[in-house]
Amino acid sequence: MNRLLAEAIGTFCLVFAGTGAIIVNQTTGGTITHVGVALTFGLVVMAMIYALGDVSGAHLNPAVSVGFVLARRFPARELPGYVAAQVAGAFAASGLLRILFPTSETLGATIPSGSAWQSLVLEVVLTFILMLVILSVSSGPKEKGIMAGIAVGGVVGLEAMFAGPICGASMNPARSLAPAAVSGHIGALWVYLVAPMAGAMLAVPVWAKIQPRRA
DSSP states (O other): OHHHHHHHHHHHHHHHHHHHHHHHHHHTTSSSHHHHHHHHHHHHHHHHHHHHHHHHOOOOSHHHHHHHHHTTSSOGGGHHHHHHHHHHHHHHHHHHHHHHOTTOSSTTOOOOSSOHHHHHHHHHHHHHHHHHHHHHHTSGGGGGSSHHHHHHHHHHHHHHHHHHHHHOOOOOHHHHHHHHHHHTOOTTHHHHHHHHHHHHHHHHHHHHHHOTTTO
């Protein structure tokens, strides 16, 4: 139960801070800036890894949990509970943001600025990179040091920095599902449910090939 609570709280913080930064940036005429939004996502992920990683592993992302199951680093029987906790935390964050910012049209939902196909490919590649980094820095001697939080948070911030203006750089089905459902902008939601899962699944065999001793 502690692990599920940690996943719910961690995902809540991720969605509240990350999509909250988008909302505040829109509400205040761009005072946070795109760079600030990207840094917010990266920093909150890093903070949650250090705060909750020793409790639940700080997956904070259904795609990451699926990737860990496929990599045999996480028991499949615990996957439904983790996903449910992550989704619940995300919806709690989006619900609170709706109360705080009732005039926000999208609540920070991920919406393609171009074609759905373009964002689909981007999200697959972005999540592939993220999952590859997560698997690489969360195994072996590096998992006990400071590398994991910095590396994973850095990748999230980096990918949000360059790809966010095009596809939203979600890499996380829970992060996209909650604001889309609460705001009613679900037209392109399928992209952000399918692509992160595909990207995480593709990363596992590549990681196993590159680092067979850890796989």
